[in-house]
Amino acid sequence: MRRTSFFLPTLRENPAEAQIVSHRLMLRAGMVRQASAGIYSWLPLGYRVLQRIENIIREEQNAVGCLEMLMPTIQSADLWRESGRFDGYGREMLRIKDRHDRDLLYGPTNEEQITEIFRDAISSYRDLPRVLYQIQWKFRDEVRPRFGVMRGREFLMKDAYSFDLNYQSAKRSYNLMFMSYLRTFGRMGLKAIPMRADTGPIGGDLSHEFIILAETGESEVFYDKNFLTFETPFIGDLNETALEECFSKWTHPYAATKELHDPNKNEELGSNILSARGIEVGHIFYFGKKYSLAMGATVTGPEGNKVILEMGSYGIGVSRLVGAIIEASHDEFGIIWPDTIAPFSVGLINVAVSNNDCDRECENIYIKLRDAGIETLYDDRNERAGGKFAEMDLIGLPWQIIVGPKGLKDGKVELKRRCTGEHLELSIENALTRISST
Amino acid sequence: MRRTSFFLPTLRENPAEAQIVSHRLMLRAGMVRQASAGIYSWLPLGYRVLQRIENIIREEQNAVGCLEMLMPTIQSADLWRESGRFDGYGREMLRIKDRHDRDLLYGPTNEEQITEIFRDAISSYRDLPRVLYQIQWKFRDEVRPRFGVMRGREFLMKDAYSFDLNYQSAKRSYNLMFMSYLRTFGRMGLKAIPMRADTGPIGGDLSHEFIILAETGESEVFYDKNFLTFETPFIGDLNETALEECFSKWTHPYAATKELHDPNKNEELGSNILSARGIEVGHIFYFGKKYSLAMGATVTGPEGNKVILEMGSYGIGVSRLVGAIIEASHDEFGIIWPDTIAPFSVGLINVAVSNNDCDRECENIYIKLRDAGIETLYDDRNERAGGKFAEMDLIGLPWQIIVGPKGLKDGKVELKRRCTGEHLELSIENALTRISST
Numbered sequence: 057m058r059r060t061s062f063f064l065p066t067l068r069e070n071p072a073e074a075q076i077v078s079h080r081l082m083l084r085a086g087m088v089r090q091a092s093a094g095i096y097s098w099l100p101l102g103y104r105v106l107q108r109i110e111n112i113i114r115e116e117q118n119a120v121g122c123l124e125m126l127m128p129t130i131q132s133a134d135l136w137r138e139s140g141r142f143d144g145y146g147r148e149m150l151r152i153k154d155r156h157d158r159d160l161l162y163g164p165t166n167e168e169q170i171t172e173i174f175r176d177a178i179s180s181y182r183d184l185p186r187v188l189y190q191i192q193w194k195f196r197d198e199v200r201p202r203f204g205v206m207r208g209r210e211f212l213m214k215d216a217y218s219f220d221l222n223y224q225s226a227k228r229s230y231n232l233m234f235m236s237y238l239r240t241f242g243r244m245g246l247k248a249i250p251m252r253a254d255t256g257p258i259g260g261d262l263s264h265e266f267i268i269l270a271e272t273g274e275s276e277v278f279y280d281k282n283f284l285t286f287e288t289p290f291i292g293d294l295n296e297t298a299l300e301e302c303f304s305k306w307t308h309p310y311a312a313t314k315e316l317h318d319p320n321k322n323e324e325l326g327s328n329i330l331s332a333r334g335i336e337v338g339h340i341f342y343f344g345k346k347y348s349l350a351m352g353a354t355v356t357g358p359e360g361n362k363v364i365l366e367m368g369s370y371g372i373g374v375s376r377l378v379g380a381i382i383e384a385s386h387d388e389f390g391i392i393w394p395d396t397i398a399p400f401s402v403g404l405i406n407v408a409v410s411n412n413d414c415d416r417e418c419e420n421i422y423i424k425l426r427d428a429g430i431e432t433l434y435d436d437r438n439e440r441a442g443g444k445f446a447e448m449d450l451i452g453l454p455w456q457i458i459v460g461p462k463g464l465k466d467g468k469v470e471l472k473r474r475c476t477g478e479h480l481e482l483s484i485e486n487a488l489t490r491i492s493s494t
Numbered sequence: 495m496r497r498t499s500f501f502l503p504t505l506r507e508n509p510a511e512a513q514i515v516s517h518r519l520m521l522r523a524g525m526v527r528q529a530s531a532g533i534y535s536w537l538p539l540g541y542r543v544l545q546r547i548e549n550i551i552r553e554e555q556n557a558v559g560c561l562e563m564l565m566p567t568i569q570s571a572d573l574w575r576e577s578g579r580f581d582g583y584g585r586e587m588l589r590i591k592d593r594h595d596r597d598l599l600y601g602p603t604n605e606e607q608i609t610e611i612f613r614d615a616i617s618s619y620r621d622l623p624r625v626l627y628q629i630q631w632k633f634r635d636e637v638r639p640r641f642g643v644m645r646g647r648e649f650l651m652k653d654a655y656s657f658d659l660n661y662q663s664a665k666r667s668y669n670l671m672f673m674s675y676l677r678t679f680g681r682m683g684l685k686a687i688p689m690r691a692d693t694g695p696i697g698g699d700l701s702h703e704f705i706i707l708a709e710t711g712e713s714e715v716f717y718d719k720n721f722l723t724f725e726t727p728f729i730g731d732l733n734e735t736a737l738e739e740c741f742s743k744w745t746h747p748y749a750a751t752k753e754l755h756d757p758n759k760n761e762e763l764g765s766n767i768l769s770a771r772g773i774e775v776g777h778i779f780y781f782g783k784k785y786s787l788a789m790g791a792t793v794t795g796p797e798g799n800k801v802i803l804e805m806g807s808y809g810i811g812v813s814r815l816v817g818a819i820i821e822a823s824h825d826e827f828g829i830i831w832p833d834t835i836a837p838f839s840v841g842l843i844n845v846a847v848s849n850n851d852c853d854r855e856c857e858n859i860y861i862k863l864r865d866a867g868i869e870t871l872y873d874d875r876n877e878r879a880g881g882k883f884a885e886m887d888l889i890g891l892p893w894q895i896i897v898g899p900k901g902l903k904d905g906k907v908e909l910k911r912r913c914t915g916e917h918l919e920l921s922i923e924n925a926l927t928r929i930s931s932t
Contacts, residue, residue, distance in 0.1 A: 061559060061624075062561065063624055091570065092568075096566060097564065100626075103563050103564050106564070124541055125541050129567060130588075147593045155635045162568070210566045
């Protein structure tokens with residue numbers, strides 16, 4: 057992408073309305089613009105990041121056999137009356153009347169809707185287990201939306217729903233998603249620590265939040281320092297035992313949010329306990345028969361008997377992750393994207409546009425990167441170099457190639473790694489090799 | 495994908511509520527389920543098709559330099575008051591009040607929103623031209639939603655918006671999208687005929703609908719039979735002259751919807767004029783300064799003067815296309831997907847599950863297709879062959895490979911091409927070669 061053809065309205069100043077660093081940086085880097093309170097438009101740079109995150113989630117969900125679908129944003133109130141949640145959900149639910157005065161709502165979550173679909177479609181235990189998921193926009197009418205996309209009203213979520221015949225199978229589904237979440241966040245360069253959690257309005261018996269650590273995180277968390285040595289699990293055998301082992305390993309060391317923290321643990325664990333700031337990026341629930349019982353979702357079991365389905369639900373805050381990753385990965389100059397979710401891998405800076413050598417070599421590099429399938433933002437604007445350097449640092453692409461007339465005389469360009477700040481003078485060929493081998 | 499792990503609730507009977515063939519077939523093929531009037535959930539098979547269509551549109555938009563972004567579904571009423579459309583838009587607009595009693599709406603289109611974003615971001619003629627687009631859900635509260643996804647209330651649309659300095663440049667943007675639309679529909683196996691159209695609530699001076707022909711189409715259209723010989727344009731030179739030539743070629747022969755049809759043309763064109771049923775799948779508008787003037791969207795021009803932006807908007811009905819393609823491509827047995835948008839390329843039918851030879855060869859074929867990157871639905875259910883054949887025809891995958899014990903004795907499988915009905919007995923290797931070379 058040529059910078060002169062792109063739409064990247066960066067800001068020099070920190071916007072007054074932004075209280076936290078991710079909000080400030082997303083506005084300054086031209087990633088989002090507020091449309092109204094807690095509602096954002098995603099500009100091309102921000103939307104690229106959102107799509108990268110979506111794709112990692114999608115690949116990891118598909119890899120463990122989850123099936124993607126899409127439910128509408130607008131739901132009928134009758135459905136929520138069936139489960140009994142319509143009146144109880146409170147003012148966070150955006151309630152709507154259509155032209156025929158029928159009660160609708162903008163879905164804040166989809167347990168009712170998926171239960172209805174599954175109930176009407178599946179009648180035999182032979183069609184179990186199944187996990188269905190969607191990546192869809194949701195709306196929660198927060199009283200005071202703030203912190204940019206971290207606590208917006210319209211937000212993108214991945215929500216999955218599992219359907220099983222019995223507890224044992226449901227626990228396997230829970231463990232499967234638990235493992236898949238560790239992988240998903242790991243691929244984004246994040247260490248997510250699972251913490252036992254309250255179930256809130258979703259309900260149920262068993263629940264974990266996945267919390268990533270960031271100095272600027274929204275809440276205090278406590279965890280065993282052993283977590284820091286744990287590696288992201290591989291998808292190996294997906295049998296019950298292997299999944300239970302992964303679950304046990306990752307739930308054995310102590311971890312708790314401030315609300316659920318047991319102060320006695322401070323003494324018990326001593327120097328093994330660490331306290332930090334954390335951000336919730338995922339939340340999983342096993343709630344058994346809560347919705348299936350209320351809504352009559354049953355199958356015929358192996359003995360011809362009627363069995364009420366066991367269910368769980370599994371959420372990842374997709375748009376929230378964009379902010380959360382920035383909270384976890386930035387410096388005073390701007391964002392530092394992990395390689396896997398960067399909007400472009402390389403920022404190519406032409407220091408002296410109109411200098412023939414610089415223009416020719418930049419075109420040459422740009423085409424080589426394109427042919428190698430490496431996405432590049434080429435800053436071909438006729439502007440002073442200082443502004444270009446600052447903008448590249450701000451938008452946080454993993455690599456910068458800086459092409460200037462002086463270096464070119466020796467056949468060299470400058471290669472900068474954003475996350476380490478490392479600068480190297482290299483031949484063009486070596487610079488490209490180094491990028492390709494990341 | 496193994497059929498035993500998939501979620502594909504097909505129906506044997508025609509659902510009573512479905513009046514048109516695409517609606518019937520989408521319900522029967524387990525592609526969608528109605529959530530409430532005019533609002534659908536997309537089940538995994540249907541969602542795969544929707545994603546294929548989205549991707550073709552995205553690739554073709556990107557190929558001509560359009561920039562993808564995403565605006566929220568919920569908009570502020572104030573924005574529509576700025577353009578003067580809030581009161582005038584009528585009851586099709588879903589109006590909402592949030593918990594603070596502020597007026598919101600579910601966007602039926604996004605001219606206001608994009609104009610606000612562009613106005614606040616761009617101040618110089620040097621940042622023009624630009625075309626921004628999104629693929630986003632919209633809501634129009636139809637009085638009588640019907641015909642399934644063809645006239646739903648919540649629907650997926652690609653909407654693009656062009657910003658130019660003057661008429662000449664704006665016309666180039668219009669011509670660029672015109673050409674891009676012909677390519678987009680061409681890649682889906684459709685011949686779309688551009689027809690001069692009314693501008694309706696969007697407004698403006700120049701507008702074309704893109705209509706595909708289908709016996710069961712929603713409205714009558716008239717067109718010059720020369721259109722049938724026209725080939726999909728290539729993306730070659732995107733200069734003004736080449737684009738104007740493409741536009742002229744495709745707008746020169748006569749074409750009109752019933753509303754705009756001039757009956758004198760019947761005599762004038764004689765046997766050259768054809769009448770048929772058509773379905774609108776795209777609609778483009780040049781409306782100049784309508785929104786930019788009302789909302790103060792200007793840039794500084796080359797002479798330092800203030801210039802009001804020239805705009806156009808360009809829509810494709812993404813979810814509607816799923817129905818439209820089925821209307822254009824089906825037979826008495828079910829859907830016939832064009833290769834480019836089929837949910838899977840191949841349906842692999844094991845005629846005798848539990849027969850060792852059949853199981854082994856099916857696994858073998860399934861793995862080979864997977865390794866070749868060919869998406870396959872493998873019907874591994876232990877059910878009678880007749881039901882499997884009927885289901886494969888119903889869901890309309892381009893190829894079927896039928897594996898039975900009798901054929902295997904001679905090392906043969908049956909290869910069926912859905913669109914022609916052609917059946918061939920081939921060795922496994924030849925069958926796979928034939929599929930790969932499509």
